[in-house]
Amino acid sequence: MPIIHSFAPITGSYAKVLILGSMPGEASLAANRYYAHQRNAFWPIMSRLLHIQLEAGYEEKITAIESSSIALWDVLKSCERSGSLDSSIEPGTQTINDFQTFFSIQQKITHVFFNGGKAENCFRRYVLPSDDWRGAMRFVRLPSTSPANARLSFDRKCEIWCEAILSVLAE
Secondary structure, eight states, X not given: OOEEEOOOOBOOTTXXXXXXXXXXXXXXXXXXXXXXXXXXXXXXXXXXXXXXXXTSOHHHHXXXXXXXXXXXXXXXXXXXXXXXXXGGBOGGGOEEOOHHHHHHHOTTOOEEEEESHHHHHHIIIIIGGGSOOOTTOEEEEEOOOSTTOOSSOHHHHHHHHHHHHHHHHTO
């Protein structure tokens, strides 16, 4: 099974919010783009949240993220996984991104939102115990935008995501 690697973070200078996934899926890795699977709800949600056209090109979407107070990254730096499902990640192969350096640079981040349970579980297990965290930072799991998470409608996912993120951006 091959080792796969995540992407560099996307962030502007004034990020208050960090959205963390676990590891890009096969479609994203093949396209070398965050959330490239056509049925993933991430970009449709960001399009509503950031008031950009869903049909906008990837570079325009990235520019919108960088211009907002939002940063985007993954918890895992690398792992072995067959397919795209988080449940297929081989536990003993996981390496974690360098959050200590990231947060030392991105000092305005006050909220970390997890795109699903795997991202949250990995972060809480491997990152939180290893670093000295600022007491004001909040950690919140949001419903996964993955098409594998079909228990919530798109509208409900969008409502939850927008409410959570907009409440922080309004502060």
